Amino acid sequence: MTGSPLVLTDVTKRFGAFTAVHRLSLDVPEGGIIGFLGPNGAGKSTSLRMSLGVMPADEGTIRLFGRAPDIGSLRRVGFLPEERGLYKKMTARDTITHFARLKGLSAADARARSVELMDATGLAEFKNTRISKLSKGMAQKVQILSTLAHRPDFLILDEPFSGLDPVNQQVLEDLIRAEHARGATILFSTHVMEHAERLCDRIVMMARGRKVFDGTLDQAFARLGQGASLSVEDGYDLAAALAPKGFEAHRTQSKGHGDAWRITLAPGAGAQDALRAAIEAGAPVTGFAPDEARLRDVFVSLVGEAEAADLDRADAPADMEAVS
C-alpha cells in the first residue's frame, strides 16, 4: 500500500445554511481499525460519503489512496452505506457476484467468492433465495458480504451494526477482525460506543459536524480521571497508608462490612498498582473494583451530557430494528 488509505484535510460540507461537516481533518493509518463515533447528525455519514466521492465537499481536500476518489481508487474500497439497499428480486448469490464484478472480479472469481463467503457465514442454504424472501438481518449480511467480496484493502462501514441482532452483531465483529487480520484497513462509524471499545485501536469522535477527539483508546481514557474503589475493615486509615505511595484516598461510605474508599490514581499508575500498594502497606482489604471507564464517559467529558444524550436517543431505533 501507499501509506494512509484516506486523508481528509479541512473538509467542509454545507447544506444551505447548515454546516454538516466543519473543517474535518482525518488521517486513517494503514492497517488500523478506526471507529468514527458520534450521535446521529454528527456528520459521520456525510464525511464518509464525501470520502468516497459520492458527495462533493464544499471545501478541503480528500485523498483516497493518495488521489482524489475515482473508480480506480474506489476499487480498493469496500463500502457499506448507512442506508442499506439491495435489488430485491436478485438472489443472494447473484447479488454478491454482481457487486464483486462491479469491483473488478471476473465472473468466475466473483461466483466462487460469493459461494465461499456464504458458506463461511452460514448463508449457503439461502444462496438461491431472492433478497425479498430473506429476513432483514440476513439481507444485511448479504450486503456486508457484497462489501467484502472483492477483498478490499480498505473497508468503510457506515453504522454496520445497526439493525443486527446480538448474534449477528457478534458475527460481524468476527468478520471485521478477520478482515483486519487479512490486512485490510477498517473505518467504521457507529453511535454505539461498545463496539468501538471492543474493536478499535483508534477512534475519532464527531459532534455537530466537528471532530472533538482523534486518538487511541488509551488516549481517550486518559482524558478521564482514572480511579478505583477499595473496601477495608472498619477503622483502617487507608489514606495514611497510601499517601507515601503517591495515591490519594477518600472515605466514601460504610457498607457495614468495612469502609469504602475512593482512590485517585497517581499519574501513569493503574488500578492494580493501587491495590498492590494497599496490600503492601498491610491494609485489611475486603473489596476492590477498578473504575470501568467507558467511551461514552469520554464523549461526555468532551461534549457535555446534553450532546451525549443524543447517543442514547440514537440507540433507541437501532434496538427497535433489532427486535423487528
Added chain:
Amino acid sequence: MRNILLIFRRDYLGYVKAWGFWLSLAAVPLFLIIGALFMSFANHSSPVRYYAVIEPNRTYADAIDAEFARGEKRDIELARDMAEGMNMPVAGDTADIPPLTSRKFIEVPAPADNLDGLRPFLMGEATVSGPAGDRPLFAAFILTPDRSELEYWSDDVNMDTLRYTAESALRDLSRRTALRKAGLSADFVEKAEDAAVTVPARRIRSVSEQEAAGGEVTLADRAPVFVAGGLAYFLWLMIFSIIQYLLMGTIEERSNKIFDTLLTSVRMPELLAGKLLAVFAVTSTMMLSWGLFAVGGSAFAASQVPEASNVIAPLLAAIANPGILLPAMVSFILGYIMYGVIFMALGSLCDTIQEAQTLLSPMMILLMLPMFAIMLAFKDPGSPVVDMASWIPVFTPFLLILRMPHDPPVWEVVAQMLLMLATTLLVLWFATKVYRAGAVNGAGIGDLGKMVRSGFRKKAA
C-alpha cells in the same frame, strides 16, 4: 465499458425475468392472432339470413340483388388495385373472379303477401325454405300502396346492413330511372366516367434514368417515404414504451437505497448509460420479437404469394440508402438518449409509484406533440410548419427522419444533427445533475425548479 455492460446486464435480466415482460411480449401476437381468429370466426359464423320483397314486380328485389353484386365487384377491384400497387400479379378479368366472401343475405320468395301473414316468419315462429335450408325470415321489404316507401320490417333493429344496402340500391335505381326518362342509357354515367381523361402519376427522372426505368411511379419511388415514416413512428413508439420502465426502474433503486453502493463502483455516466441501454434492449427485444412474428407471418404469406419479394425488395433498398439510414440512425440514437435521460431523471425524483404515476400523464401529453408533428410531416412534408418544427429540438429527431426522402438541403441536415447533438449533451448534463440530486441526495419533484435555476446560474457563471 465493462461497468456499463454489467449495469446493462443486471437491469436487462431484471426486466426480462419479470412476468410482466413476458405477458407484454405475448400480448401483441396473441392479440393479433385472437383478433384475426375472432374476425374470421365472426365472418364465417355469421349466419345466412333470408329476406323477402313484397312488390307487384321484381323491380326493387332485382335492384337490391344488383347492389350486392356491385359490392362484391368493388371488393375484388379493391384487392386488384392493392395487388397492382405492390407490383403483384393479378388475374385477368374482374368478372371472372368469384366473390371473395359468400353472400350473407339471400332473397327468398315471400311466404305471404302482407305483414300479418309474414309476422310468424319474421318473429321466428315459422321458417321458410331457401338455399341454406329452412330458416326464419330475417327481414321483409313491403312496398307501400302509394309506392312512396319500401318499408323494412325485421325483429332485429340493430342489424342495418341489409337496410343500408337496399337504400343504396334504391338510390342507384332512382338515378338510372331519371337517366332513362331523360333519354339517356342506364350506364350513361359509367360511360361518362370511363371517357374522362385519366391523371396517371409519373416520376420525373433524368433522361437516362427515364429511358431505363420509365416514368411510372413504382413502389421503389414510394418506399423511402414509407420507410422514413416507419422509422419515425418506431422511434416514437420506442420512447413511448420506455417511459414506465425508466420511471419505475429508477424508483425501485431509489427506494432500495442502492445508489451509494453503485456509485462507489461505477461512474455516474456509466450507470446512466447501462440503464438506458438495458431499457433500450428490453424494448428492442419486444419489438424484435413482434417483428419476427410479423416476418414469420410475411414469410408464410410469401410462400403463398412468391411475388411478395416485389414488395419487400424496394423497402429494403430504401432502408439501406445511406441518405436515409445515416440521419435516421443519428436521430434515433440522439432522440432516444435525449428523451430517455429526461424520464430517468424525473424518475429519480420520485419516491413512490403513485408519485411517478402523476408524472405519466404530462409525459404522455409531451410525447403526443411529436406524434402530431409526425402525422403532419407524413401528410405534407413540404409544409413550412414542418420546416420550422424540425428546428425545435424535441421534434427534430422525428422530423429529420421524415424529411430525408424529400432531399432537404445538406446544410439543414447537418445543422439539425448538430442541434440535436448539442441539445442531447445539454439535456444529458442537466439530467445527470437531477439524477444525482434525486438518487444520491434524495431531492424530490418539488426541488426541480430550484435545480433548474441553480444549474443554469452555475452554467452562466
